Amino acid sequence: MFTTTARPAFIALLTMSGLALLAACEPGPRPLAYGEDVGDYCRMTIVDEGYGAELVTRTGKVYTFDSIECLAGFYLEEQVPPEEVHSLWVTDFQDPPTLVPVEKAFFLHSRDLPSPMGMNLTAFSGAIRRDAVTNSFYGELLDWQDVLDLVAGGGSLPHGKPGQGQARAPGDPAERGSGHDGHHPGGG
Numbered sequence: 001m002f003t004t005t006a007r008p009a010f011i012a013l014l015t016m017s018g019l020a021l022l023a024a025c026e027p028g029p030r031p032l033a034y035g036e037d038v039g040d041y042c043r044m045t046i047v048d049e050g051y052g053a054e055l056v057t058r059t060g061k062v063y064t065f066d067s068i069e070c071l072a073g074f075y076l077e078e079q080v081p082p083e084e085v086h087s088l089w090v091t092d093f094q095d096p097p098t099l100v101p102v103e104k105a106f107f108l109h110s111r112d113l114p115s116p117m118g119m120n121l122t123a124f125s126g127a128i129r130r131d132a133v134t135n136s137f138y139g140e141l142l143d144w145q146d147v148l149d150l151v152a153g154g155g156s157l158p159h160g161k162p163g164q165g166q167a168r169a170p171g172d173p174a175e176r177g178s179g180h181d182g183h184h185p186g187g188g
Contacts, residue, residue: 027060029089029099040079041070042117049096050122051115054089055080068107069119072151088144090123100125102144109150110139119154121147 032052038045040063046052053071055063057080065071068090074080075088089099093113105123113122121142124133130141142150 027056027058027086029054029056029087030062032064032091032097032099034097037064039064039066039070041065041074042067044116048116050091050093052091052097052099053123054099056086056089057084058086059084060086067115067117067119068121068123068147069115069117069151072147076148076152092125092127093122094124094128098125105144106130106133107142107144107147108133108137108139109142110137112137112139119151121150 032046032049032054034049034052035045035047037052040055042065044066046064046066048066051067053065053068055065055071055074057063063074063080065074071088071090075085088102090102090105090107092098092100092105100123102123104126106126108122108124109120110122111120113120115121120139124130134141
């Protein structure tokens with residue numbers, strides 16, 4: 001059926017096709033439908049292209065959010081069990097509607113950039129230098145763990161729920177019995 005020289009090429013083609021199919025099955029974000037998608041935390045329509053966010057489960061289900069603080073609140077409340085979370089994504093404010101993983105983003109907490117739910121959190125990818133952001137906007141630079149701590153300890157979550165206290169690191173004695181395992185995708 002195949003010549004000796006055609007067989008290795010055919011096997012290589014099948015292998016590459018199989019790998020491409022597996023990669024296509026990897027859970028990931030989807031483009032947000034601005035003006036149509038409704039946030040899974042606050043139930044508001046997502047309209048501001050600079051602030052959308054997503055949580056993707058290991059099975060590929062995508063939860064959408066109109067702001068970073070809604071994503072953080074949803075995550076902290078463990079509305080999806082931590083072991084089922086595949087990845088968390090935020091919109092790069094400098095390049096909307098591009099979504100970047102939270103571990104590759106940095107965040108600005110600034111009144112100069114009011115976010116849809118009022119906690120003034122904005123995400124940037126590593127494509128822009130941090131000093132360029134702080135030279136353009138007054139505020140505090142944060143990583144993802146800082147965002148979680150801010151939302152958890154901020155007195156109230158974006159839609160009026162009482163704060164859940166500070167997020168705790170795994171093994172922290174105060175964490176035991178709290179229902180919060182301290183796991184955060186990206187570690188940061």
